Amino acid sequence: MTTLTSPHDLLAAIPFLIGYHPDRSLVLVSLKNETIGMAMRVDLPSDIAPESYDLLASHLVREEADGAFIVAYSGESESDAESAVINTSAALIRAGLDIKESLVVRNNRFRSMLCTDLTCCPPEGSEIPDLDTSRIAAEHVIAGHPMPYESVEGLVQSIAAVPSSFELSWQDEVLAFIVSSDAEELNDLQRDGATAIIDLAGEYREGRGAEDRELVARVIGRMSDIQVRDFALGSHSEESADHYWSMWHQLLRIAPRGFVAPIASLFAAMAYERGEGALAHKALDRALDDDDQYSLALLLRRVFTAGWPPHSFTAMRAELHPKVVATIFG
Missing domain, CATH: 3.40.140 (Cytidine Deaminase; domain 2)
Structure with a gap:
């Protein structure tokens, strides 16, 4: 500033x-x-x-x-x-x-x-x-x-769901990649989700955005797993933050009902780190509207309301990420 x-x-x-x-x-x-x-x-x-x-x-x-x-x-x-x-x-x-x-x-x-x-x-x-x-x-x-x-209404509208997120065919595509916590191949699905996040971020880095519909559906669906979500939380660096920001912003708007909370929570965390507190809270509103008991959204609400310095949250995220990587990729 x-x-x-x-x-x-x-x-x-x-x-x-x-x-x-x-x-x-x-x-x-x-x-x-x-x-x-x-x-x-x-x-x-x-x-x-x-x-x-x-x-x-x-x-x-x-x-x-x-x-x-x-x-x-x-x-x-x-x-x-x-x-x-x-x-x-x-x-x-x-x-x-x-x-x-x-x-x-x-x-x-x-x-x-x-x-x-x-x-x-x-x-x-x-x-x-x-x-x-x-x-x-x-x-x-x-x-x-x-x-x-x-006005604040414009801010809210900037992260609102777009009409295509309600299409039944799109919901079915995303649902095909949902991760069940009792799946026998759970770790393989988690690895697939983490890899998909990296691949999609590369698409945004190259300027192709969400053109690969199947890859987008894979990321949104796999984010239903907590380990994949936590991997996503720490996957960006200072150099790649803008690409990830664009990616999570667009995915927040196109995610089907029932898949919004993880992405909205992650987007809220990035917004808070960027100093955009109002946008962070509005993103949490979307998360809790999708799942009013979503644990990460509730935790982030307490953290943001308590006025934690953004750099403290950045440090916590950086400390958590290697542990998540080790859990997924061994």
Whole structure:
């Protein structure tokens, strides 16, 4: 993330950090050694206990942040936003964090809660410039990042099932590769699933994507096995992450009902590691809609809600992967 040098930069960065333009929201952006860390968004709180604000602050402390930005996107009453900023500021101060800026946004105007100079911070606020005129937006687009969605509904739609996922013939193709836990040739099926994942990732690396329908069905079906799923969880490297990201994103949208939870959970884990917390939680919504008792999705929900630093999850995944490889390939 580039350096944020003004309120305009901060307001332009937030939609990229959370994936969409927030509304009626409280957003915290962490800083560590002047470097942007994670961004947290919650519904604009009202009339809640101080301990709840302390919990928000604790997530930044866990990430070893030394400072933070606060932005409250107002609803009908601007006083709710002001109260949220004041209570959040108090919690951050109690946690020993430096508040770099705190803004209230309403009706496409913003004002700083820290600035007392009426010439640059008038009481009625200042107009927010169009995002596409921002230096921050230009730098993100040049880096290959997509423009943020206009609302959370757009974010949800980006990972929704496509009509072809409901075709009976496609469901039958995937079902042919399901792995039964009591299968006599279980280890052979697990090896086949792990190999299929590697082969399909190679297809995406070469730009062919999901052209091989049988290979795609094999990956989705074999992911019904926990060992194959756990292999997939650690199979990408920093160099191959973009190919795997595209692969799991597309497979999430085309997976038939009953096969969504493993892929959605895996996609959520990748999203969280990339700093896309909102997308990670929405992917878990899809997983739990498919199977409300899916253990990995429930675990990830607890991990994400607890505010685990993404790098800690990356380290855990890297430690687990060699053990899974040894189990599958001996």
